[in-house]
Amino acid sequence: MNIxxxxxxxxxxxxxxxxRFLARARVEVKSAVQEALRKRKVADVxxxxxxxxxxxxxxxxxxxxxxxxxxxxxxIPGNKEYVxxxxxxxxxxxxxxxxxxxxxxxxxxxxFEFTLxxxxxxxxxxxxxxxxxxxxxxxxxxxxxxxxxxxxxxTGNPSNLSIPxxxxxxxxxxISLKRPKLAEIEAMREALEEARARGDDEEExxxxxxxxxxxxxxxxxxxxxxxxxxxxxRFDRVPRPNTEAVMFCLMDVSGSxxxxxxxxxxxxxxxxxxxxxxxxxxxxxxxxxxxxTAEEVDExxxxxxxxxxxxxxxxxxxxxxxxxxxxYPIDRWNIYGAQASDGDNYGADSSRCVSLLGGDVLPLCQYxxxxxxxxxxxxxxxxxxxxxxxWRAYSEVAPAHxxxxxxxxxxxxxxxxxxxxxxxxxxxxx
Amino acid sequence: MPNTGFADAAQLRAEMPLFTGPNWDFGSLxxxxxxxxxxxxxELGLDIYPVQIEVIxxxxxxxxxxxxxxxxxxxxxxxxxxxxxxxxxxxxxxxGLAYEIVINxxxxxxxxxxxxxxxMQTLVIAHAAFGHNHFFKNNYLFRQWTDADGILDxxxxxxxxxxxxxxxxxxxxxxxxxxAAHALKEHGVNRYxxxxxxxxxxxxxRTDERRAHEEATFNDLWRTVPQLGDDKxxxxxxxxxxxxxRQQLGLPEENLLYFIEKRAPxxxxxxxxxxxxxxxxxxxxxxxxxxxxxxxxxxxxxxxEIMNRLHDKGLITEGSMLEFLHSHSxxxxxxxxxxxxxxxxxxxxLGFSMMSDIRRICEKPTPEDRDFFPEIAGCGxxxxxxxxxxxxxxxxxxxxxxxSPQVIRQFKIFQISDDSSKPSLRVEAIHDxxxxxxxxxxxxxxxxxxxxxxxxxxxxxxxxxxxxLILAHYVHEGVLLEEKTCRSVLRYAAFLWGYGVKLLExxxxxxxxLKTYEAAVEPV
Numbered sequence: 001m002n003i004x005x006x007x008x009x010x011x012x013x014x015x016x017x018x019x020r021f022l023a024r025a026r027v028e029v030k031s032a033v034q035e036a037l038r039k040r041k042v043a044d045v046x047x048x049x050x051x052x053x054x055x056x057x058x059x060x061x062x063x064x065x066x067x068x069x070x071x072x073x074x075x076i077p078g079n080k081e082y083v084x085x086x087x088x089x090x091x092x093x094x095x096x097x098x099x100x101x102x103x104x105x106x107x108x109x110x111x112f113e114f115t116l117x118x119x120x121x122x123x124x125x126x127x128x129x130x131x132x133x134x135x136x137x138x139x140x141x142x143x144x145x146x147x148x149x150x151x152x153x154x155t156g157n158p159s160n161l162s163i164p165x166x167x168x169x170x171x172x173x174x175i176s177l178k179r180p181k182l183a184e185i186e187a188m189r190e191a192l193e194e195a196r197a198r199g200d201d202e203e204e205x206x207x208x209x210x211x212x213x214x215x216x217x218x219x220x221x222x223x224x225x226x227x228x229x230x231x232x233x234r235f236d237r238v239p240r241p242n243t244e245a246v247m248f249c250l251m252d253v254s255g256s257x258x259x260x261x262x263x264x265x266x267x268x269x270x271x272x273x274x275x276x277x278x279x280x281x282x283x284x285x286x287x288x289x290x291x292x293t294a295e296e297v298d299e300x301x302x303x304x305x306x307x308x309x310x311x312x313x314x315x316x317x318x319x320x321x322x323x324x325x326x327x328y329p330i331d332r333w334n335i336y337g338a339q340a341s342d343g344d345n346y347g348a349d350s351s352r353c354v355s356l357l358g359g360d361v362l363p364l365c366q367y368x369x370x371x372x373x374x375x376x377x378x379x380x381x382x383x384x385x386x387x388x389x390x391w392r393a394y395s396e397v398a399p400a401h402x403x404x405x406x407x408x409x410x411x412x413x414x415x416x417x418x419x420x421x422x423x424x425x426x427x428x429x430x
Numbered sequence: 431m432p433n434t435g436f437a438d439a440a441q442l443r444a445e446m447p448l449f450t451g452p453n454w455d456f457g458s459l460x461x462x463x464x465x466x467x468x469x470x471x472x473e474l475g476l477d478i479y480p481v482q483i484e485v486i487x488x489x490x491x492x493x494x495x496x497x498x499x500x501x502x503x504x505x506x507x508x509x510x511x512x513x514x515x516x517x518x519x520x521x522x523x524x525x526g527l528a529y530e531i532v533i534n535x536x537x538x539x540x541x542x543x544x545x546x547x548x549x550m551q552t553l554v555i556a557h558a559a560f561g562h563n564h565f566f567k568n569n570y571l572f573r574q575w576t577d578a579d580g581i582l583d584x585x586x587x588x589x590x591x592x593x594x595x596x597x598x599x600x601x602x603x604x605x606x607x608x609x610a611a612h613a614l615k616e617h618g619v620n621r622y623x624x625x626x627x628x629x630x631x632x633x634x635x636r637t638d639e640r641r642a643h644e645e646a647t648f649n650d651l652w653r654t655v656p657q658l659g660d661d662k663x664x665x666x667x668x669x670x671x672x673x674x675x676r677q678q679l680g681l682p683e684e685n686l687l688y689f690i691e692k693r694a695p696x697x698x699x700x701x702x703x704x705x706x707x708x709x710x711x712x713x714x715x716x717x718x719x720x721x722x723x724x725x726x727x728x729x730x731x732x733x734x735e736i737m738n739r740l741h742d743k744g745l746i747t748e749g750s751m752l753e754f755l756h757s758h759s760x761x762x763x764x765x766x767x768x769x770x771x772x773x774x775x776x777x778x779x780l781g782f783s784m785m786s787d788i789r790r791i792c793e794k795p796t797p798e799d800r801d802f803f804p805e806i807a808g809c810g811x812x813x814x815x816x817x818x819x820x821x822x823x824x825x826x827x828x829x830x831x832x833x834s835p836q837v838i839r840q841f842k843i844f845q846i847s848d849d850s851s852k853p854s855l856r857v858e859a860i861h862d863x864x865x866x867x868x869x870x871x872x873x874x875x876x877x878x879x880x881x882x883x884x885x886x887x888x889x890x891x892x893x894x895x896x897x898x899l900i901l902a903h904y905v906h907e908g909v910l911l912e913e914k915t916c917r918s919v920l921r922y923a924a925f926l927w928g929y930g931v932k933l934l935e936x937x938x939x940x941x942x943x944l945k946t947y948e949a950a951v952e953p954v
Contacts, residue, residue, distance in 0.1 A: 078766020
């Protein structure tokens with residue numbers, strides 16, 4: 001007998017089968033994912049999802065007998081009361097005792113339920129979305145450079161001297177050229193002195209002296225470390241893609257924003273955050289809320305505390321500019337802005353917003369999205385008769401800037417669609 | 431050699447238990463295996479392949495589940511689906527994992543889970559590495575159909591071949607062929623050994639012989655007699671010609687995948703090879719489907735016997751024995767038909783009971799047993815009888831031969847007939863004097879694969895017309911095919927065949943066509 005411990009074998013042997021399965025069930029899984037998204041809380045967007053998909057696209061049909069036709073015998077255990085000749089009413093649910101086991105191949109029409117991992121879920125979720133202008137910052141105008149090890153070279157800076165590599169080559173050369181070792185020379189010298197002390201005959205002493213001189217000369221000619229041994233570590237300079245992003249969340253928290261509106265805004269921000277985390281190695285989030293004044297707050301306060309006051313949108317934009325200039329230099333950070341508001345603004349402020357946005361904010365940003373949240377009472381907002389102050393103001397800016405987008409959202413079910421529109425592959429339309 | 435060292439040491443302290451406590455280690459696995467080996471060879475007379483025990487984690491066990499229990503398998507989405515299915519059940523706690531999986535190869539590979547306690551490992555080794563192993567090596571169906579030496583090599587070839595095809599022809603193209611072949615896999619097996627095809631030399635010799643015979647018996651007079659085939663419109667002649675064509679094609683043919691692989695006009699070579707792979711894997715499993723009851727029964731009987739003997743010798747502790755009995759009794763639990771847990775006969779339970787009963791009949795027969803089993807009752811050699819049964823029967827014939835009235839009474843087995851034209855079911859036989867033989871033959875039929883699976887054959891190909899492939903389902907007792915799955919399978923069949931496929935449901939007794947399905951090739 002032979003015992004093999006297979007536990008250390010690589011995991012995920014059936015991963016590729018799973019991927020094939022997901023690809024196969026793509027249509028079903030996707031609609032299930034979107035359905036799930038509609039229902040679940042935004043706070044757990046990032047967890048995996050249990051999806052139940054109909055077996056339609058993934059059934060494996062085989063020829064089966066139809067148990068409802070013809071005459072069949074069933075032989076089964078556990079008789080308690082029946083005797084020969086008894087008539088038993090046919091069990092409802094059709095086939096009754098001859099039941100097929102609930103195997104995945106049973107060909108049933110029941111939904112087939114399994115759990116998607118977080119990665120798989122988000123992949124499905126963001127499948128056909130693309131970050132606008134993601135490439136622009138990454139390679140072209142980058143200033144940051146990373147050093148990357150790239151083997152060894154014969155020339156270089158002393159500080160890059162690779163001692164192990166140099167010594168290895170030196171040793172190889174010494175061995176191949178048979179350079180006498182220090183210990184060997186010492187031993188010969190001692191032997192010579194001993195011979196002299198013993199008073200051996202001249203010839204022997206002369207031979208030993210010759211040998212010693214020969215070896216000493218050799219060890220001088222063949223140096224311990226030769227310039228040809230020397231190696232330096234080599235570094236390539238590779239431009240570092242800008243993989244850090246900061247996301248500014250701007251929200252109006254004045255009295256006119258209802259809880260439902262804030263909830264909508266929150267969902268939008270969460271989606272954006274999840275999305276950015278998938279594309280960038282590091283994502284900072286800055287929350288700026290404003291009434292008639294703006295302040296930077298933490299997430300908790302941002303979403304859950306209430307403020308009262310008027311609405312001056314430009315204060316938030318100013319705050320954003322201030323923070324960006326102080327902490328997020330544009331050559332290192334990809335800046336994204338998202339603003340949510342119900343569209344109310346202090347009348348005279350709108351023109352200031354326009355100039356701030358067009359003149360300062362947009363040139364700084366990779367992308368700026370403005371989402372106007374409604375109260376959802378009317379379901380769809382298409383029937384809105386009157387554009388809000390801010391909407392009208394921003395509409396002036398929009399045509400000139402490709403990376404500025406504005407949308408309206410009325411109820412939670414629309415969030416994903418709007419988000420999808422904003423980030424759909426192949427550019428944005430404002 | 432540490433191996434013999436262990437064996438000797440174990441012999442010296444034969445009264446000492448082989449292990450105590452729940453934790454296992456490689457040393458005790460080896461000691462237990464050696465102890466079991468002595469019992470299996472010297473006392474039970476088992477004959478087994480060499481064993482390779484592989485310790486795996488629960489995730490690896492799920493992997494093995496999804497690739498139908500084989501250690502290697504080609505890639506296909508359906509295995510991913512199975513994995514997802516089992517994983518969900520397992521994570522929810524609805525389904526425990528099997529303690530072991532054993533693979534019929536030479537050497538036999540026996541997976542055991544790391545979570546098992548040492549008692550469970552002992553049980554698993556006795557069950558799989560000895561019970562199943564003996565059955566694999568000795569049963570005639572496995573010997574005839576399963577190439578234990580070659581299966582792992584073949585699977586590794588299959589996996590690489592499929593991967594190579596995917597690289598060359600794309601995932602989708604390969605998937606389409608595999609999907610279609612999977613739909614027909616249950617009709618991709620040879621149910622009987624075929625006559626081997628004569629080789630070229632043999633063919634030549636027969637042709638020569640035939641010619642010599644014709645020359646020897648030549649008589650010019652026959653030339654003047656009018657020939658049957660001269661008249662082109664003669665329906666009888668056409669019929670004869672048609673018959674000849676069918677014979678050349680080897681029709682009728684029940685192995686649909688074989689026929690398609692060899693004869694489908696538009697398949698490419700790699701597609702034929704893929705079909706062949708599916709066919710071979712299916713063929714490998716064909717005996718297992720016919721031997722479930724006996725295979726599990728044999729393994730359960732063997733582990734029960736071995737564990738008891740280990741206990742009698744003082745090699746396992748009382749605590750282990752109790753743990754074993756607890757697990758054993760849940761394995762051989764048979765819920766009644768009206769129990770929500772019921773899903774047909776539990777092969778472990780029925781197999782184990784039948785085999786234990788054979789032992790009882792051999793050792794302490796009652797007059798009833800002498801009546802039913804005159805040739806084995808009281809013969810005193812239960813293991814000889816059992817080894818003979820394990821080697822020479824399959825589920826269907828085993829039940830027919832050995833299901834005793836005692837077991838029928840124990841399980842309270844009864845037979846009901848379900849005639850769809852009548853409003854109610856009828857109890858045909860129960861566990862009484864009149865019923866034993868009826869129940870026995872009815873249960874045997876229930877295990878007969880040729881009755882359980884639809885009897886479908888290739889009967890004809892329209893060679894002169896639209897090349898339509900004609901299949902026939904021979905309907906017994908009026909049981910038709912399920913319509914929905916039948917249509918989907920036929921679409922797959924049409925894809926492989928390359929032209930239309932027609933399926934006739936023919937009543938076997940009267941040759942009457944009851945229903946016709948047709949499927950055309952769908953544009954890709």
